[in-house]
Amino acid sequence: MEKRFMTHQHQNNIKILFVCHGNICRSPMAEFIMKDMVEKRRQADRFYIASAATSREEIGNPVHHGTRNKLRQFGISTEGKRAVQMTKADYDKYDYLIGMEQWNITNMMRILGSDPERKVSRLLDFGPNPRDIDDPWYTGDFDSTYRDICEGCEALLDYIDRCEPLNR
Secondary structure, X not given: OOEOOOOOOOOOOEEEEEEEOOOOOHHXXXXXXXXXXXXXXXXXXXXXXXXXXXXXXXXXXXXXXXXXXXXXXXXXXXXXXXXXXXXXXXXXXXXXXXXXXXXXXXXXXXHXXXXXXXXXXXXXXXXXXXXXXXXXXXHOOHHHHHHHHHHHHHHHHHHHHHHOOOXX
């Protein structure tokens, strides 16, 4: 059975926005993997997790079938997710703005203007082997993308557990 996630934004939640170019492959994969991970850790009500694009190209489109199929293998649903574009206002709404590759970070900074609170980073910068996550839109390799995103989400959660108080 596929898991579906309810997201209720609460003021005290730790808010994470995952970002990629089109918001149809990597960032929604990260969004739903992270939601699954926090649910399994019984911490879902501690987080608000979403995803967005830097470009307008895919706005309104559903999650790419490769991402949907890969997540479905693990019982994770992306039902109802449509691509949206990040905005400058997202900087004040989220605690972490996480890109998948350096090009995403460059485009995020064009939208945001600056990062005075150091909220912007690549997902794999939280782990022991910082690197970009390849775009499966071009590589066709959703398995590799899934592994990289799982690695990054685990590392990000470990970082948050070390740095963010549980009673936040």
